[in-house]
Amino acid sequence: xxxxYFALLRNATKTSKEExxxxxxxxxxxxxxxxxxxxxxxxxxxxxxxxxxGFSIILVxxxxxxxxxxxxxxxxxxxxxxxxxxxxxx
Numbered sequence: 871x872x873x874x875y876f877a878l879l880r881n882a883t884k885t886s887k888e889e890x891x892x893x894x895x896x897x898x899x900x901x902x903x904x905x906x907x908x909x910x911x912x913x914x915x916x917x918x919x920x921x922x923x924g925f926s927i928i929l930v931x932x933x934x935x936x937x938x939x940x941x942x943x944x945x946x947x948x949x950x951x952x953x954x955x956x957x958x959x960x
Contacts, residue, residue: 871949873900878955882912890951897928898941900951915955925956 871894874887894900898920905913916926921941928935929952935943945951 871900871945871947871951873904873951873953876952876954877957878915879912879953882915883908894945896939896941896945897930897935897943897951900945901928901941904953916953923956927954928952929954 871890872887873890875883875885880886890900890903892903894903901917905917915923916928917923922928922935929950930938930943930945931950935941
């Protein structure tokens with residue numbers, strides 16, 4: 871699967887995208903593995919108490935997981951995941 875990071879997450883991961891080859895059945899599994907790999911700086915932008923943090927957005931194949939099954943949205947090896955931390959602007 872392909873995972874793309876935006877805004878502050880690029881600083882936390884030191885990359886804008888990567889091929890993720892570890893098995894992850896759901897978005898929750900993937901997020902757990904990404905937090906383990908990238909640590910607290912990554913986690914503080916996307917996860918809080920095991921759930922999606924505040925206004926973070928995760929898209930799977932172009933669809934917001936909040937309109938799917940949330941963190942329990944299933945993934946495949948062909949999934950495209952886009953992770954956005956909370957954004958501000960005006």
